[in-house]
Amino acid sequence: MTAREATLARIRAAIGDAPAVPAIPRNYRVRGDLEAGAAADLFAQRVAEYRAAVHHTDPDGIPALIATILASAGDTRAVVPTGLPADWLSEVPSSVSVCTDDGGMTTEHLDAVDVVVTGCAVAIAETGTVVLDAAPDQGRRIITLLPDHHICVVSVDRIVVTVPEGLHRLDPTRPLTMISGPSATSDIELTRVEGVHGPRNLDVIIATAGRTALVRDRSWLVP
Amino acid sequence: MALFVTCLVDTLFPDVGRATVAVLERLGCEVVFPVEQTCCGQAHINTGYHRDAVGLVQKFVTTFEDFEAIVAPSGSCIGSIRHQHSMIAEKAGDGELAARARAVGARAFELSEYLVDQLGITDVGAAYPHTVAYHPTCHSLRALGVGAKPLTLLRSVRGLQLIELPNGDQCCGFGGTFAVKSADTSVAMLTDKMADVLSTGAEVCAASDSSCLMHIGGGLSRLQAGVRTVHLAEILAATEDAAP
Amino acid sequence: MSDAPAPTAPIHAPAGVGMLRGARTFPEAARQALGDPQLRHNLGHATATIREKRANVVAEVADWAELRNAGQAIKSATMATLDEQLVRLEHQVTAAGGVVHWASDADSANEIVARLVRETGSREVVKVKSMATQEIGLNNALAQAGIDAYETDLAELIVQLGDDLPSHILVPAIHRNRAEIRNLFLRAIPGIDPGLTDNPSALAAAARRHLRQRFLSAKVAVSGANFAVAETGTLCVVESEGNGRMCLTLPDTLITVMGIEKVVPSWRDLEVFLQLLPRSSTGERMNPYTSLWTGVHRGDGPRAVHLVLLDNGRTSVLADQVGRDALNCIRCSACLNVCPVYQRTGGHAYGSVYPGPIGAILSPQLTGIEHNASLPYASTLCGACYDVCPVKIDIPSILVHLRAQDVEVKRARRDVPTPEAIAMAAAAWTMTDDRRWSRAQRSSRLARLVGRRRNKARGLIRSLPGPLAAWTVARDAPRPPAETFREWWARERGRDGQRR
Numbered sequence: 001m002t003a004r005e006a007t008l009a010r011i012r013a014a015i016g017d018a019p020a021v022p023a024i025p026r027n028y029r030v031r032g033d034l035e036a037g038a039a040a041d042l043f044a045q046r047v048a049e050y051r052a053a054v055h056h057t058d059p060d061g062i063p064a065l066i067a068t069i070l071a072s073a074g075d076t077r078a079v080v081p082t083g084l085p086a087d088w089l090s091e092v093p094s095s096v097s098v099c100t101d102d103g104g105m106t107t108e109h110l111d112a113v114d115v116v117v118t119g120c121a122v123a124i125a126e127t128g129t130v131v132l133d134a135a136p137d138q139g140r141r142i143i144t145l146l147p148d149h150h151i152c153v154v155s156v157d158r159i160v161v162t163v164p165e166g167l168h169r170l171d172p173t174r175p176l177t178m179i180s181g182p183s184a185t186s187d188i189e190l191t192r193v194e195g196v197h198g199p200r201n202l203d204v205i206i207a208t209a210g211r212t213a214l215v216r217d218r219s220w221l222v223p
Numbered sequence: 224m225a226l227f228v229t230c231l232v233d234t235l236f237p238d239v240g241r242a243t244v245a246v247l248e249r250l251g252c253e254v255v256f257p258v259e260q261t262c263c264g265q266a267h268i269n270t271g272y273h274r275d276a277v278g279l280v281q282k283f284v285t286t287f288e289d290f291e292a293i294v295a296p297s298g299s300c301i302g303s304i305r306h307q308h309s310m311i312a313e314k315a316g317d318g319e320l321a322a323r324a325r326a327v328g329a330r331a332f333e334l335s336e337y338l339v340d341q342l343g344i345t346d347v348g349a350a351y352p353h354t355v356a357y358h359p360t361c362h363s364l365r366a367l368g369v370g371a372k373p374l375t376l377l378r379s380v381r382g383l384q385l386i387e388l389p390n391g392d393q394c395c396g397f398g399g400t401f402a403v404k405s406a407d408t409s410v411a412m413l414t415d416k417m418a419d420v421l422s423t424g425a426e427v428c429a430a431s432d433s434s435c436l437m438h439i440g441g442g443l444s445r446l447q448a449g450v451r452t453v454h455l456a457e458i459l460a461a462t463e464d465a466a467p
Numbered sequence: 468m469s470d471a472p473a474p475t476a477p478i479h480a481p482a483g484v485g486m487l488r489g490a491r492t493f494p495e496a497a498r499q500a501l502g503d504p505q506l507r508h509n510l511g512h513a514t515a516t517i518r519e520k521r522a523n524v525v526a527e528v529a530d531w532a533e534l535r536n537a538g539q540a541i542k543s544a545t546m547a548t549l550d551e552q553l554v555r556l557e558h559q560v561t562a563a564g565g566v567v568h569w570a571s572d573a574d575s576a577n578e579i580v581a582r583l584v585r586e587t588g589s590r591e592v593v594k595v596k597s598m599a600t601q602e603i604g605l606n607n608a609l610a611q612a613g614i615d616a617y618e619t620d621l622a623e624l625i626v627q628l629g630d631d632l633p634s635h636i637l638v639p640a641i642h643r644n645r646a647e648i649r650n651l652f653l654r655a656i657p658g659i660d661p662g663l664t665d666n667p668s669a670l671a672a673a674a675r676r677h678l679r680q681r682f683l684s685a686k687v688a689v690s691g692a693n694f695a696v697a698e699t700g701t702l703c704v705v706e707s708e709g710n711g712r713m714c715l716t717l718p719d720t721l722i723t724v725m726g727i728e729k730v731v732p733s734w735r736d737l738e739v740f741l742q743l744l745p746r747s748s749t750g751e752r753m754n755p756y757t758s759l760w761t762g763v764h765r766g767d768g769p770r771a772v773h774l775v776l777l778d779n780g781r782t783s784v785l786a787d788q789v790g791r792d793a794l795n796c797i798r799c800s801a802c803l804n805v806c807p808v809y810q811r812t813g814g815h816a817y818g819s820v821y822p823g824p825i826g827a828i829l830s831p832q833l834t835g836i837e838h839n840a841s842l843p844y845a846s847t848l849c850g851a852c853y854d855v856c857p858v859k860i861d862i863p864s865i866l867v868h869l870r871a872q873d874v875e876v877k878r879a880r881r882d883v884p885t886p887e888a889i890a891m892a893a894a895a896w897t898m899t900d901d902r903r904w905s906r907a908q909r910s911s912r913l914a915r916l917v918g919r920r921r922n923k924a925r926g927l928i929r930s931l932p933g934p935l936a937a938w939t940v941a942r943d944a945p946r947p948p949a950e951t952f953r954e955w956w957a958r959e960r961g962r963d964g965q966r967r
Contacts, residue, residue, distance in 0.1 A: 198709020271870030398847025
């Protein structure tokens with residue numbers, strides 16, 4: 001008998017022939033009852049509480065805002081995923097070198113990069129969470145991990161209020177990373193300090209819907 | 224209404240039983256003390272002697288099942304009666320006893336529950352001109368969910384000044400046989416509880432369980448801290464004519 | 468051959484491997500911990516901090532009770548269909564390019580992982596914090612196979628560098644304060660800046676520098692999993708520091724060791740647990756990072772993905788209809804932080820990788836009660852653990868259930884009953900008859916003479932004989948009164964007090 005068969009046999013013997021399977025009471029809150037503006041405000045507030053920097057703009061302001069954030073951080077080497085709207089980097093000065101990761105950048109190369117700029121799949125207001133799903137505007141998981149600074153553009157149409165709403169919008173078969181503030185630890189005296197292995201600086205740009213809604217069309221996800 | 228005085232109060236703290244009778248009779252209750260009563264078996268059950276406890280459950284159910292209500296001055300005994308007796312009977316394969324135990328358990332009340340929920344009384348007409356810190360006790364708080372009922376009763380007592388006990392919801396460290404089996408840990412918990420009691424500056428530390436009070440009181444006495452431990456029933460029984 | 472157990476018989480976690488059994492009983496180990504004032508201060512400070520944080524973030528969730536009910540039901544439904552869920556999980560992980568392995572016990576799981584590492588040609592692995600791999604003693608087993616395992620979670624790093632043992636589920640180094648951690652880093656990390664301060668941010672930065680190159684060059688990672696979704700084959704790791712993301716993303720090979728009880732049936736179930744877990748655990752609305760992966764994602768992350776499904780005594784827990792709820796645990800550690808016993812003794816006293824109230828019900832069931840007989844008694848049954856448990860495990864009731872199991876095992880094993888058993892049987896015999904009981908009460912007044920050094924004026928006894936001496940170490944005992952309640956009642960209310 002293989003370990004598989006033996007384990008399954010032990011489980012069946014343990015639970016017996018007719019185990020009672022309780023119904024799942026799903027009367028918890030699934031939908032948030034906030035309108036879009038209030039959801040974005042709540043998201044901004046909750047993200048900021050985890051010491052991420054929060055910025056607001058309309059879609060036309062994204063390029064200037066990105067350039068400003070890069071300059072104030074002193075970033076000189078940036079990486080972006082292939083599907084990032086090209087105009088987002090249109091105001092980045094030539095002193096900043098920008099690499100587009102086509103899946104071929106090495107670990108060493110990415111480790112030498114200062115900053116990554118991405119979009120996001122979903123943002124959850126109540127928990128201040130952005131979720132990346134490796135779509136073309138977000139890229140491979142590694143590019144948002146090794147640079148010490150992550151600039152994440154969140155279009156308001158991506159913001160939901162609750163965790164259930166957020167998970168409902170995601171495709172579980174994609175590689176998913178849920179991010180709530182910069183990396184942190186509570187391992188010393190259970191006191192939270194920001195900044196360990198993941199990016200130590202997180203800037204979140206909340207962009208009003210509009211032009212970005214078009215580039216965010218996710219119909220390609222449907223097989 | 225039947226009084227279940229508990230074996231501990233019966234044997235070691237009869238004044239608590241007399242006070243319980245005094246409060247209930249003052250409020251017009253007809254108190255019956257079925258002399259067949261002994262012990263709820265809580266110590267046996269919580270120490271793992273479930274087979275030995277079956278006879279005690281049987282005894283308790285037989286003694287009390289004819290009464291409309293059963294009142295005890297102990298949150299932990301009522302907790303055992305309400306939540307454990309039927310389990311003990313089921314385990315012994317006695318479904319009939321389990322059903323009777325469930326029915327009796329549903330009519331068994333800790334004193335403050337009975338006064339506030341069943342009688343609807345929050346002012347029992349007591350007077351007790353002392354400063355009091357109240358320890359809510361784990362079983363009253365969590366197994367029974369009596370919440371603020373004891374405090375509500377105490378707030379209506381004339382002359383009584385209630386002082387909030389810091390970390391009140393923390394266990395005092397008694398835990399039945401735990402107090403002897405894990406005596407070091409028990410005493411460490413007691414030490415912190417006593418420090419919290421002393422920090423209030425109150426004259427009296429009160430609770431609704433004589434077992435916790437025996438533990439806290441035993442520690443305070445050893446320290447000669449000058450703080451008395453008094454059962455909730457004794458405070459509620461005190462009047463202006465006969466304030467202790 | 469004839470006495471080989473039936474293949475379906477429950478098996479316990481084997482002795483001699485892993486970390487589920489302590490060398491001493493709980494009271495013995497607790498005594499030592501209680502004598503360490505620095506430890507008690509560290510624990511008191513840390514648990515008070517996290518209790519307040521948890522209470523605040525739980526209070527803001529209006530539907531917390533409904534989420535707990537759902538969490539409890541999902542877990543119970545999972546256990547009732549565990550075989551089916553694991554087969555679904557295996558199918559989906561395999562379909563997504565992963566490889567599923569089954570391990571009946573710790574030795575078998577360790578052997579599988581060591582073989583998988585050897586097959587990569589690598590002699591070292593980076594590890595994400597995982598209770599399952601601690602439970603089976605994987606690091607030791609890998610060392611014996613010539614493979615170095617590097618813990619990357621900050622607290623696990625602190626424990627590993629100090630050659631220490633974990634003492635908390637979430638924060639294994641909770642027993643250490645910042646000054647102790649600074650001294651450890653200065654001693655154990657080669658090339659560290661000697662000017663390192665004990666500021667937690669500085670200590671975290673030192674860990675980052677120390678592990679960075681390790682992450683970048685690692686070929687194999689070992690992780691646990693918080694959840695595995697049977698419906699989709701998705702695995703989930705919940706973390707804070709980013710060391711998890713590093714391990715799950717950078718190496719070529721990822722080996723996940725997961726207890727079989729961690730499976731959940733549907734993707735939708737995560738919407739419950741991803742709310743319950745962070746708030747109960749670190750007291751945050753959401754932990755910084757949650758990674759979810761389904762098999763191999765081409766061009767993104769590891770190219771070889773393994774899942775080791777671990778029994779190691781879990782099926783014997785499942786076979787106990789009362790005790791099986793311990794398998795519902797999502798390892799948040801809220802019960803540790805509120806436990807008045809844990810707060811004072813710390814985790815080492817429990818002798819298992821699972822300390823605190825959940826450990827007191829889980830460890831004895833995984834090993835068999837004989838091997839952790841003192842743990843079910845390591846509680847006052849105060850119920851604080853049950854109140855905070857996000858999946859509503861009735862820990863006090865299971866403790867009482869296991870105490871009864873222990874009593875029965877001892878009863879069956881010993882020819883001569885213990886003094887406690889005799890006392891309990893005698894008390895029960897006396898108390899099942901009220902006449903015997905009232906006679907016993909009268910004779911117990913002899914106890915008035917038993918108490919030595921009694922304080923007559925205050926009616927107290929300073930010293931009791933026999934096993935009750937432990938009571939009077941720090942507590943006076945009440946002296947039996949001159950008259951019991953029932954004697955008073957008979958005297959005052961003789962007529963009512965007649966036997967009916």
